[in-house]
Amino acid sequence: MDSAGLDAGYEVLSEYAHGFMVSQVLFAACDLGIFDLLAETPEPLDAATVAARLGTSARGTGPLLDTCVSLKLLTVRTRAGVAVYSNGPLASTYLVSSSPYGQRHMVQYLGSTTYRCWTHLGDAVREGRNQYHRAFGVAADQLFSAIYRTSAERVCFLRGLQEVWAVHGRRLLTAFDLTPFRTVCDLGGGSGALARLCVSLYPACTATVLDIPEVVDTARMEFSRGETEEEEEEEDDRVSFRAGDFFRDPLPEADLFLLARVLHDWTDARCSQLLAGVFRSCRAGGGVLVIEGVLDADGRGPLTTQLFSLNMLVQTEGQERTLAQYTQLLEAAGFRRVAHRHPGGPYHAVLARK
Ligand SMILES: C[S@@+](CC[C@H](N)C(=O)[O-])C[C@H]1O[C@@H](n2cnc3c(N)ncnc32)[C@H](O)[C@@H]1O
Numbered sequence: 240m241d242s243a244g245l246d247a248g249y250e251v252l253s254e255y256a257h258g259f260m261v262s263q264v265l266f267a268a269c270d271l272g273i274f275d276l277l278a279e280t281p282e283p284l285d286a287a288t289v290a291a292r293l294g295t296s297a298r299g300t301g302p303l304l305d306t307c308v309s310l311k312l313l314t315v316r317t318r319a320g321v322a323v324y325s326n327g328p329l330a331s332t333y334l335v336s337s338s339p340y341g342q343r344h345m346v347q348y349l350g351s352t353t354y355r356c357w358t359h360l361g362d363a364v365r366e367g368r369n370q371y372h373r374a375f376g377v378a379a380d381q382l383f384s385a386i387y388r389t390s391a392e393r394v395c396f397l398r399g400l401q402e403v404w405a406v407h408g409r410r411l412l413t414a415f416d417l418t419p420f421r422t423v424c425d426l427g428g429g430s431g432a433l434a435r436l437c438v439s440l441y442p443a444c445t446a447t448v449l450d451i452p453e454v455v456d457t458a459r460m461e462f463s464r465g466e467t468e469e470e471e472e473e474e475d476d477r478v479s480f481r482a483g484d485f486f487r488d489p490l491p492e493a494d495l496f497l498l499a500r501v502l503h504d505w506t507d508a509r510c511s512q513l514l515a516g517v518f519r520s521c522r523a524g525g526g527v528l529v530i531e532g533v534l535d536a537d538g539r540g541p542l543t544t545q546l547f548s549l550n551m552l553v554q555t556e557g558q559e560r561t562l563a564q565y566t567q568l569l570e571a572a573g574f575r576r577v578a579h580r581h582p583g584g585p586y587h588a589v590l591a592r593k
Contacts, residue, residue, distance in 0.1 A: 274335050283323035382504065400432075429448075530589075
């Protein structure tokens with residue numbers, strides 16, 4: 240390799256090896272409350288003021304702010320000879336708690352739980368199993384007991400998941416025309432965010448969110464619904480929660496089942512068991528809408544989905560799959576006419592009919 244090739248190669252290697260530092264800048268800046276502070280103050284702030292308001296050191300705050308500028312999270316200008324900082328568009332949209340598209344809990348979850356599991360990626364590859372025992376000292380024979388090991392953890396997980404739908408939910412739920420489906424059951428529907436979006440997009444439908452009892456309790460107690468009282472009442476009429484175990488309990492009858500980021504948690508055998516139950520409870524002419532990241536046919540991309548799949552290794556019992564693998568699982572359960580849409584973003588919609 241010539242010296243230009245060596246330099247280019249080294250640059251790529253260096254970027255990969257230091258990639259975790261970029262993530263940590265994002266995690267720390269969110270965690271310290273930098274973006275929220277800058278959103279709350281009408282004027283840009285200098286580093287000394289940010290440090291004083293957040294109770295952080297001058298030594299650490301300046302370099303962190305300047306690194307956020309290089310990452311295009313913050314903007315900087317000079318006022319009376321002093322650098323002052325404000326949020327850039329990316330931070331204002333996604334990293335400020337009050338933004339409708341805010342992803343603060345998703346970032347918090349990645350920076351705490353996911354990051355710790357990933358420090359054991361090598362062990363996960365060696366052993367072929369998730370790493371809750373190493374990262375948190377908890378047994379993972381019951382996957383969601385490990386995931387929900389504290390109530391704070393459960394709330395953060397559910398909030399992080401729901402934030403993603405504020406960005407991607409609408410285009411996934413409109414990738415197919417779901418108007419014909421009047422009763423919808425969102426299996427493993429978590430906080431109910433996707434079900435609420437579904438009834439708002441399809442005014443004639445009602446939705447049942449089925450999830451395990453502690454999640455249903457959390458969803459009822461912790462998650463706000465419509466923005467006004469009327470919206471809340473209307474949603475309460477059209478979105479109901481049901482506590483249950485989708486592997487063991489009979490599923491409610493429905494025209495359409497939603498399975499969003501559920502199948503990727505489980506082995507093929509568990510997915511087949513779940514889909515067989517869905518098929519039994521699905522009305523004739525109904526269907527199932529699977530929302531997941533989908534791997535390329537040869538499994539060699541896209542990179543984001545490959546990384547999601549490794550994440551499934553360190554955090555679940557499952558994996559990301561190709562469209563052919565989803566089709567096979569759906570057809571083996573009895574579903575037909577499998578159709579696929581990728582409306583952009585990391586998730587795809589796969590609709591199959593009974
Ligand atoms: C990865 S989360 C996806 C949540 C939601 N569908 C979303 O995409 O935001 C998986 C969901 O399945 C639920 N779940 C796991 N095991 C379950 C079971 N045996 N019965 C019912 N729900 C279950 C979890 O509580 C969680 O809400």
